Amino acid sequence: MEFFTDFTEKFESFIGVNFWTMLFAWINILILYLFLRKLLFRPVKNMIDSRQKEVDTMYDEAEASRTSAAQMKEEYEEKLKQVGEESDQILKNAVRRAQLREEEILKDANEKAERTLERANEQVALEKKQAMNEVKDEVSDIAVGIASAVIGRDVKPEEHTALIDDFIRNMGEDK
Amino acid sequence: MDNLDIGNGARKLFGIRLFGSVEIVVTTTWISLLIVTVTLILVGWLAGRKLTKRPGRFQVIVEKLVTMLYNLVEQTMGKHNLKYAPYIGTLFLSSFFCSLIGMLQVVPSATGDLMVTLGWALITSALCWYENIRNNGFLGFLKGFTEPIAVMTPMNIISEIAQPVSMAFRHFGNVAGGGVLTSIIYAALASLSTLVFSFLPDKILSMIPPVFQVGVPAFLSIYFDLFSGFVQAFVFCLLTMVYVGTANPPPAVPAETAEDKS
Numbered sequence: 001m002e003f004f005t006d007f008t009e010k011f012e013s014f015i016g017v018n019f020w021t022m023l024f025a026w027i028n029i030l031i032l033y034l035f036l037r038k039l040l041f042r043p044v045k046n047m048i049d050s051r052q053k054e055v056d057t058m059y060d061e062a063e064a065s066r067t068s069a070a071q072m073k074e075e076y077e078e079k080l081k082q083v084g085e086e087s088d089q090i091l092k093n094a095v096r097r098a099q100l101r102e103e104e105i106l107k108d109a110n111e112k113a114e115r116t117l118e119r120a121n122e123q124v125a126l127e128k129k130q131a132m133n134e135v136k137d138e139v140s141d142i143a144v145g146i147a148s149a150v151i152g153r154d155v156k157p158e159e160h161t162a163l164i165d166d167f168i169r170n171m172g173e174d175k
Numbered sequence: 176m177d178n179l180d181i182g183n184g185a186r187k188l189f190g191i192r193l194f195g196s197v198e199i200v201v202t203t204t205w206i207s208l209l210i211v212t213v214t215l216i217l218v219g220w221l222a223g224r225k226l227t228k229r230p231g232r233f234q235v236i237v238e239k240l241v242t243m244l245y246n247l248v249e250q251t252m253g254k255h256n257l258k259y260a261p262y263i264g265t266l267f268l269s270s271f272f273c274s275l276i277g278m279l280q281v282v283p284s285a286t287g288d289l290m291v292t293l294g295w296a297l298i299t300s301a302l303c304w305y306e307n308i309r310n311n312g313f314l315g316f317l318k319g320f321t322e323p324i325a326v327m328t329p330m331n332i333i334s335e336i337a338q339p340v341s342m343a344f345r346h347f348g349n350v351a352g353g354g355v356l357t358s359i360i361y362a363a364l365a366s367l368s369t370l371v372f373s374f375l376p377d378k379i380l381s382m383i384p385p386v387f388q389v390g391v392p393a394f395l396s397i398y399f400d401l402f403s404g405f406v407q408a409f410v411f412c413l414l415t416m417v418y419v420g421t422a423n424p425p426p427a428v429p430a431e432t433a434e435d436k437s
Binding site (some may be wrong): 015019020021022023024025026028029031032035036037039040041042043044045047048050051055059168 | 198199201202204205208209211215216219220222223224226237238239241242244245260262263264265266268269285288289290291292293296297298328
């Protein structure tokens with residue numbers, strides 16, 4: 001019996017039914033919960049979340065700027081190509097215009113030269129004709145003079161024009 | 176047998192008399208709880224202050240642990256129950272450190288006191304009931320006892336009582352049992368020392384300390400205090416998460432508002 005009481009006493013102290021302890025445990029865990037939530041869990045969680053958000057934003061921004069950079073590069077390449085084509089076109093146009101101008105100038109020059117030559121020829125022909133006429137007149141006078149001297153009488157140029165002309169023509173051809 | 180102290184449990188320190196017959200019995204467990212609470216508040220304050228966007232090593236560890244906690248709660252209870260993560264974390268730290276404090280050999284482990292673990296287990300039950308009533312209404316909660324058939328009502332009531340009791344006794348039993356075993360082994364090692372040096376005269380023998388007590392209990396302590404303490408804390412938290420998570424199942428329509436409550 002003594003052993004039994006001893007055992008129950010020991011068992012009682014081992015199990016220790018004391019509801020004040022339970023109350024104290026509740027108070028402790030409540031205080032600890034409030035403090036840890038305020039001091040540790042919420043700030044750390046908020047920090048992690050805000051950093052996560054920041055990282056996400058940064059990645060999004062990087063992705064966006066990468067895309068826009070690629071697009072801009074494409075645009076610039078396109079523009080460069082256009083500019084090259086344009087400059088090629090301008091150069092070609094200039095060359096063609098220059099060629100046209102050259103041809104024009106050459107043609108003009110040729111025409112001018114030809115015209116000058118023609119005019120010169122005409123002048124020469126005219127002067128030749130004039131000289132011929134002058135010579136013809138002089139020669140006919142001389143011929144009339146000589147003939148009147150030879151024949152001894154007056155030769156009337158009006159009556160013998162045909163004869164004189166024929167003579168002169170023959171003389172000219174002989175030259 | 177008399178000098179073998181298995182009374183690793185709480186010892187009465189003093190009583191405070193209230194209204195004559197009511198006496199608040201203050202035990203050694205109170206000291207343990209107080210030490211753990213104050214220490215953890217200090218640790219939490221140290222760990223949670225000076226948080227920066229670019230964390231140092233210490234902050235990385237703290238963040239890793241907090242992330243693990245939130246991930247565990249999310250996996251076990253669902254995203255809508257993330258508001259319970261701080262309580263689960265508090266419960267885990269409390270339980271683990273209340274087991275560890277027995278290693279100091281100054282005050283007993285607070286979890287070696289049934290009243291502490293029963294108190295925590297009753298909080299779990301209370302949370303379950305709260306969630307149940309919040310989701311189904313009080314009548315729905317009462318009706319839940321008659322399911323699946325009315326005959327099952329006594330069984331359901333017993334299981335409702337058994338749930339906190341089993342949780343409390345599991346945790347208490349592991350820690351207190353470990354303490355008892357450690358005490359027995361200490362005593363055995365002391366006897367072994369006496370036995371080995373028994374050829375010496377009594378006068379010298381009484382001067383020799385129990386040398387075998389050095390070293391050997393350390394390995395036992397690693398198992399019974401560190402490992403067992405960790406496992407019991409984890410199991411207790413896991414059961415709390417499962418029970419409360421079951422009482423508050425995810426809403427049928429995945430509402431994103433549940434996220435904000437955390």
